[in-house]
Amino acid sequence: MSHDHSHACSHGHEHGQGHGHAHSHHGHAHPTPGPDDWNRAFAIGIGLNIAFVVVEALYGWKAGSLALLADAGHNLSDVAGLILAWGAALAGRLAPTRHRTYGWQRASILAALANAVLLLVAMGALAVEAFQRLQAPEPVAGWTVIVVAAIGVLINGVTAALFMVGSKDDLNIRGAFLHMAADALVSLGVVAAGVLYLQFGWVWLDPVMSLVIALVIVLGTWGLLRQSLHLAFDGVPEGIDLLEVHDWLRSQPGVTGVHDLHVWALGTSEVALTAHLVMPAGHPGDAFFTELARVLAQRFRIHHPTIQIEIDGIDDGCPAPHVPG
Template sequence: MITHSHEHDGHSHPPTDARQYDRAFAIGIALNLGFVLVEAFYGWQVNSLALLADAGHNLSDVAGLILAWVALIASRLHANERHTYGWRKGSILASFLNAIILLLAMGSLGWESIQRLQHPEPMVGETVILVAGIGVVINAVTAWLFMSGSRTDLNLRGAFLHMAADALVSVGVVLAGLLYLWQGWQWIDPVLSLLIAAVIVLGTWSLFRQSLHLMFDGVPEQVDLPAVREYLLGLPGVCDAHDLHVWAMSSAEIALTAHLSVGGDTDRDALLRTATQGLHERFAIDHATIQLEHDSGCQLSCSR
């Protein structure tokens, strides 16, 4: 006899309230798009590489925010006969693309900084400081809007990292302006831009690596697969666990399938309830599909 347990339906149940971030995305996109226009205008007026590069970076982040928002909306679409898991995987794809966009933006910033370092140019320090200071506030506020969700959702983490990175770049631009006014160092603008780009690349690499891992159905980093196997083997009546697979359905949802060999005297309904509840409580796995297989040689005494 074979028994199955499916602890999910065709709808999405993300751990974070996805709709609460609609307003955060709308505010973040509007603020950053407006700031891009202001920063690009004044960067062009005062010939500041830091401001122009930061404006380009902010524009890429607006695209990243839009991408993350679209993925969040797509994750709410119900499953159908063509997409039995819905569009949840889109949040992982958005995380990956956001990491790529951010890495490319920092590569561009680094290249421009090297070019400007070879040919330093003067800048209007006061204007640079004022515009970048506004950017610090806007980016910090936008990052704060996604801070709580970034702890549990990789897609929201991508949005948070984008905004936090922008805030850091803007802080660097302010410092460049202050140091220029103080010492008159024309090289300080590209040097600080290089340092900031390096810091952001280091911080973004984890997002890139994790999202790429999940795109190929890798086991989420927060899940200890040996511990999951040990837990299943320790259930009453279970003698063997095989065909165990754990993967991410979305940037915030984890799924599991497994075959468990049990003895003939095992209370299968109770076992399935215990297994799915334990997987939820211990490993945050809410989408578990367990197949029970009768093993005539399996006795209750073999369970731990």
């Protein structure tokens, strides 16, 4: 089995026995912000949240509000999550080496997975505290809770907005976005709990609202956990139909067979493909690979294809994936 996973590109390289191999790295055309924009977003988000954690923890302690203290703890986990995501984004831009031919792109997948786990752990801790407080509800300083939590809505909302665009295309950025959007939701719930407490004097509302918020965030985080775990084990990225890719490759002029087809994520925004194409007529020329790379990038979001041409299909013992039709 002859897969070339080096980062260098070569077109039309001829092997013995008439087998051709070509690696095509098509130019990217991502509409998402560039590295400098993300650096700015991460720096602003981390700075704002560190300042808010200090303020919220102080006033949460003074006001005796579990919701505020829990939100401060969650904000602290968000700071860690943002630092993790930023580090992964920076690592993913490191150049490939002879020891790591794809660089550190997978760091973004691992950071997204860690962010999901961090969120779930934080919500678990919040739920435990809320259950304990429900057994012995305590009064809280309603206006203090409302004002501090309202500031949290603003800070977390602004930070989430910084990552909103990239959350659609990059799972690592989506993890950062979900962290901040979840925090904004928590703070909004705390505001609501404070208003209702002032109106009706329900001391049980603070921990109950914390439980409801925790449940909502867990449900929202589950998709991030599932996707990042899937990509960590080289799963086909969401939105790519392996059968459709196979059929499209098979439909290309001169192609009579496709085997050893693999599609996986190098990172949270980069997808790779390897495939053997059986072409009895021989090597199709560089124009064939250029067009192949262009369509794979535009139609399937695959920017790192490696294609091997074979005159006759070779059984190299690599099992074909089961693709339900």
